[in-house]
Amino acid sequence: MVLVAFYSRKGHVKAAALAYAQKHNYELLEIKDTVNRNGFFGFINAGRQSKNKMSTPIEPITVDLSAYEKVVLCTPIWAGKCACPIRTFLKDYGSQIKDIDYVLMSGGRSEHQLAITDMDQTYGKTHSKAITLVRGQSID
Numbered sequence: 001m002v003l004v005a006f007y008s009r010k011g012h013v014k015a016a017a018l019a020y021a022q023k024h025n026y027e028l029l030e031i032k033d034t035v036n037r038n039g040f041f042g043f044i045n046a047g048r049q050s051k052n053k054m055s056t057p058i059e060p061i062t063v064d065l066s067a068y069e070k071v072v073l074c075t076p077i078w079a080g081k082c083a084c085p086i087r088t089f090l091k092d093y094g095s096q097i098k099d100i101d102y103v104l105m106s107g108g109r110s111e112h113q114l115a116i117t118d119m120d121q122t123y124g125k126t127h128s129k130a131i132t133l134v135r136g137q138s139i140d
Helices: 012-024 039-051 084-096 112-123
Strands: 002-006 027-030 070-078 100-106 129-134
Touching: 002 012, 012 027, 012 070, 012 100, 039 070, 039 084, 070 084, 070 112, 084 112, 100 112, 112 129
Parallel strands: 002 027, 002 070, 070 100, 100 129
Antiparallel strands: none
8 A cells, every 4th residue: 555645835746646646546645734834924934944954743643654565755845855844744753654755846946855865864764766846747
């Protein structure tokens, strides 16, 4: 079994994750941030916190992640790093994940390698596969 887990501030990552999960009949899990990141100041704060490798409170994950052979983790790239809710997810739940792939979505700049390294360091293991999408692309 494969689980597609995602965080999406504005819906771009959510659309890609949902389409990918439906196409392959994978289960889907939304990682929910408890911090309001709407508007200009939400955007600025998200980038600042991410750049400083800060975690953020997320809603508890009630799924048994160890039941899945692979987790495909979909995230936006914020200031060259993984999004704060993804950092929290990896810190709090990463030990339950057997194998992980990353799908990173950017606004067009090629800052993905820093984010991938950041995620591996937070996860404490190395990912199996990573792809980067530009906003609007779908996962194949």
